[in-house]
Amino acid sequence: MKFKAVVTENGVSLLDRRFLPALEKMGKICHLFLTRDHVFFLHNLITTADGIQSIAQFRKQALFDDYRISSQNEDRIAFAFDISLLLRAVRSSVSIISGEFGIANRLQVKLVKKLPPNSTQPMPFLTFETKGYKSAVIQDVPISKPLSRAQLLQLQAALDAAQDLPPTLVQVPDSNRLQNFVDRMKHVGDLLNVSISKYGDLHLQISTTLITLGAEFRKLLVVGDKAQAPSEDRDLSAQTRSGRAILMGDAQSVQVSVRHFFKRVSNVTWPSRIVLSMGLLLRVLV
Secondary structure (H helix, E strand, O other): OEEEEOOOOHHHHHHHHHHHHHHHHHHHHHEEEEEEEEEEEEEEOOOOOOOOOEEEEEHHHHHHEEEEEEEEOOEEEEEEEEEHHHHHHHHHHHHHHHOOOOOOOEEEEEEEHHHHHHHHOOOOEEEEEEOOOEEEEEEEEEOOOOOOHHHHHHHHHHHHHHHHHOOOEEEEOOOOHHHHHHHHHOOOEEEEEEEEEOOOOHHHHHHHOEEEEEEOOOOOOEOOOOOOOOHHHHEEEEHHHHHHHHHHOOOOEEEEHHHHHHHHHHHOOOOOEEEEEEEOOOOOOO
């Protein structure tokens, strides 16, 4: 099992300034899944932990040059790691060479096994080697034992299922309005009811014994299966319209954690757009 590559300037920028800080907000532990052509950062795909499932997918050229990988599992390697440690290693490497011209061909990453201090068993590490004109610094990021063949198959199946787009997608054009509303809902209760219809309607509602708070976004852009809203729905309340659409099979509703939903649509992920999908799970694409 071998992996070695050179992190490009664009790769350093993507990891340091955008994706690793955003992923760190979603959870401490992440899986890195390496294939011949792609690199995936995965949250909660093969765990039962409560929280957000997230997938960040890159073509290898977006992050690396001189990308080399080999394993007995069809050249696929996956392992878990602490995002904060990886981010620290990337930022330290950037600071070492920030005063020199260019990054390419100076920041190498590879999988190694080393004997930690006071240990008799070698452990796996993701090693970053920074080569400047006058110095070279090696930083080791501890990782889990690479996933077995059975675990890789489980991970691949979960990834394939998560990437299957549902038949109806609804795009929210005003992400700030959605973020602000969900932010206010955090102080009302813990669970949020979200319904999405083929008419392009998004209905949010949170209820407690003392208060019910809701919001509706209507006539949003629908990608995929869509339908025309019945004319008799015009004078009905948002809650009634949503209930009728669900009964007719033109809408679906799920209950999610307000905290998790806000984290996914908030600015920690720098969403340029927010797309919600119908299904048994609420999917947020940014």
